[in-house]
Amino acid sequence: MDREQAWVILNEYTRNPALVRHGQCVEASMRHYALLLGGDEEQWAIAGLLHDFDYERWPDPADHTKQGARILREQGCDEEIITAICSHVPWNEDKFPRDTSIRKALFAVDELSGFIYACALVRPQQMEGLTAKSVTKKIKQKSFAAAVSRADIVRGAELLELPLAEHITNCIAAINKIAADVDLVSSP
Numbered sequence: 001m002d003r004e005q006a007w008v009i010l011n012e013y014t015r016n017p018a019l020v021r022h023g024q025c026v027e028a029s030m031r032h033y034a035l036l037l038g039g040d041e042e043q044w045a046i047a048g049l050l051h052d053f054d055y056e057r058w059p060d061p062a063d064h065t066k067q068g069a070r071i072l073r074e075q076g077c078d079e080e081i082i083t084a085i086c087s088h089v090p091w092n093e094d095k096f097p098r099d100t101s102i103r104k105a106l107f108a109v110d111e112l113s114g115f116i117y118a119c120a121l122v123r124p125q126q127m128e129g130l131t132a133k134s135v136t137k138k139i140k141q142k143s144f145a146a147a148v149s150r151a152d153i154v155r156g157a158e159l160l161e162l163p164l165a166e167h168i169t170n171c172i173a174a175i176n177k178i179a180a181d182v183d184l185v186s187s188p
């Protein structure tokens, strides 16, 4: 499976544009970490892009990632990608532990990429000039994007053995590269 096929699958199963953009942001962060950590960029990118592709149709914990894995297997997707996707949800931790760099990275960038997206959305300049410092401030503000697990963001940085600020900086840099694709640029 290549990126183009993955993109078609994501859009086939996901109607909500915000969820498609979430996939794109996580993909961008995965590419960034593949380059930093010596992973296979295309593989990591597809894992990021598709990690939630089954969520809209099957949001139930019993199904999310399970249905996706079944579909991806039918499409001949790489097991490395499928198992990484399975590892991003808490209920799969026993079966798919986050013990490889692709799994660690996917878990680490998932919530944080969503959070950075939320931070950019409320700024007039959107992604432009967004700093790790201001994202950190928002993390401490419990009422902001309350659905995003702060504990998971912290745990992600720990998994990657990076200071949180550095991890945030990395994901900001990654999402900056695709800001226009996910409509996170300020209107003139």
Ligand SMILES: [Fe+2]
Residues within 6 Å of the ligand: 051, 052, 055, 064, 088, 089
């Ligand atoms: Fe998910």
Ligand SMILES: [Fe+2]
Residues within 6 Å of the ligand: 022, 026, 051, 052, 110, 111
């Ligand atoms: Fe996600």
